[in-house]
Amino acid sequence: MVHENCGVVGIFSLDGHNVIPFVIDSLRALQHRGQEAWGIAVPGKSPFRRLGLISSAAAEFPTVVKKYKSHAAIGHVRYSTLGKSTLENAQPLKVKDLCVAHNGTIANVEELSGMVGGCTFTPQTMSDTLVAAQRLVMHLADKEDMAEAMHILKGEMVGSFCFTFLTDGGSVYAARDPRGFRPLVLGHHRETNTYMVASESCALAAVGAQLVRDVEPGELVKMSKGGISSQQFANEKPHAHCAFEYTYFAHPSSIMEGINIYAARKRIGQFLARKFPITNADVVVPVPDSARPAALGYAQELGLPFEEGLLKDRYSRKGSMRSFIEPYQSDRVEINKGIIPIQEVVEGKHVIVVDDSIVRGTSSAEIIKTLRMVGASRVSLVVTYPPIRYPCYAGIDFPSQEELVAYQHGVTEDSNATIGARVSQVIGADHIAYNDTSNLAKAIGMPEEELCFTCSTGNYAPLGIRPVFKSRIQMKGE
Numbered sequence: 001m002v003h004e005n006c007g008v009v010g011i012f013s014l015d016g017h018n019v020i021p022f023v024i025d026s027l028r029a030l031q032h033r034g035q036e037a038w039g040i041a042v043p044g045k046s047p048f049r050r051l052g053l054i055s056s057a058a059a060e061f062p063t064v065v066k067k068y069k070s071h072a073a074i075g076h077v078r079y080s081t082l083g084k085s086t087l088e089n090a091q092p093l094k095v096k097d098l099c100v101a102h103n104g105t106i107a108n109v110e111e112l113s114g115m116v117g118g119c120t121f122t123p124q125t126m127s128d129t130l131v132a133a134q135r136l137v138m139h140l141a142d143k144e145d146m147a148e149a150m151h152i153l154k155g156e157m158v159g160s161f162c163f164t165f166l167t168d169g170g171s172v173y174a175a176r177d178p179r180g181f182r183p184l185v186l187g188h189h190r191e192t193n194t195y196m197v198a199s200e201s202c203a204l205a206a207v208g209a210q211l212v213r214d215v216e217p218g219e220l221v222k223m224s225k226g227g228i229s230s231q232q233f234a235n236e237k238p239h240a241h242c243a244f245e246y247t248y249f250a251h252p253s254s255i256m257e258g259i260n261i262y263a264a265r266k267r268i269g270q271f272l273a274r275k276f277p278i279t280n281a282d283v284v285v286p287v288p289d290s291a292r293p294a295a296l297g298y299a300q301e302l303g304l305p306f307e308e309g310l311l312k313d314r315y316s317r318k319g320s321m322r323s324f325i326e327p328y329q330s331d332r333v334e335i336n337k338g339i340i341p342i343q344e345v346v347e348g349k350h351v352i353v354v355d356d357s358i359v360r361g362t363s364s365a366e367i368i369k370t371l372r373m374v375g376a377s378r379v380s381l382v383v384t385y386p387p388i389r390y391p392c393y394a395g396i397d398f399p400s401q402e403e404l405v406a407y408q409h410g411v412t413e414d415s416n417a418t419i420g421a422r423v424s425q426v427i428g429a430d431h432i433a434y435n436d437t438s439n440l441a442k443a444i445g446m447p448e449e450e451l452c453f454t455c456s457t458g459n460y461a462p463l464g465i466r467p468v469f470k471s472r473i474q475m476k477g478e
């Protein structure tokens, strides 16, 4: 099956400006959310889609800007939570006269595919976005109203979604799931009177647009010649904003639910220092890039030196990319080899390494080995996210329990300290201090019950499912 996380944008210029340059620049700003494929859709044409980074198609930009000239468009960057990285899985997708881009995961896609006659789908080709879009088009044909159609579709779907839609008539819509798992913001570019929605506010900033507000969970925003309007298609409480966005996934400059990601990460480091003060260390080193603010906060709180003891090789093919969201294990290992230690910073020292999470343990084990090779005398790992023991069915790619090192070495009733002790043996650390959900929620600045921690706690209530866990091969066909 093909499930999506990714980044989405939807843009409409009320003054009729060509928005394609905005789409390209805003997607580039969302590249950290997906590096496998990207695409743009405009009314009345087949979507333009490419594999790889947006920058690698730079030579095509002038042609794309001219050929797809439009005052209305949607765009997408893709990172597959399940399924193969092929062009046919790139988005936006088009079903009849509706183009769709999706960030999230529809967990009951097989059930939904039965409603659209999906018996020909295979586990490798089934796309949750395509199935949801086909079902939405069926409801639209019946109801002729997007909010009503979304209300019905929401009742049929289990999972997380931020959709942007584009009709051949030239209207742009954005819909966020009623729990608000994935982020979505609304912005406005004054000079061109252009409205836009995007997964993160960094995409607004990239084109000089102002952040207006978050799109509310359960809200449908419509942008068309008649202006901008909004309707609630569903209301559900409590919300379940993904806590992993705050520690790892989102860009540090972004603002979500009124909280700046950089400031939240720095606070997370400060709160960790109060909870796990390792005062006899010599230096605090972040794992680049997401953990930098947390490491700085940790070091400042304890008065320890903060140093960049690990650097990403920006010039190798994979070195500057993000390892966790790479779909294939060989690519993850190649990225980790692109992390270079600074011997002068760590040699002969007790090093506190601050990382945003331990998922499979691949990256952490490589980094610790590297630090020891250049002479670190002791390596303590401070982890901003609690142990990840359960698959995410709301859009992040740790789909099978067998891949999760904290699951392999810690069953449900174990404490974080016990899991830390076991995982430290596996990855070669002298000590691991894992954050907990309550400390993390306080540091983010949100009530714990408004955040999703399912991958740590195994509580799938926000999704309303009791999943039967499958292996990676069953889910991705690889």
Ligand code: SF4
Pocket: 181, 241, 242, 243, 244, 245, 391, 392, 393, 394, 395, 396, 452, 453, 454, 455, 456
């Ligand atoms: S399960 Fe984890 S990664 Fe998935 S939405 Fe919830 S907090 Fe985020």
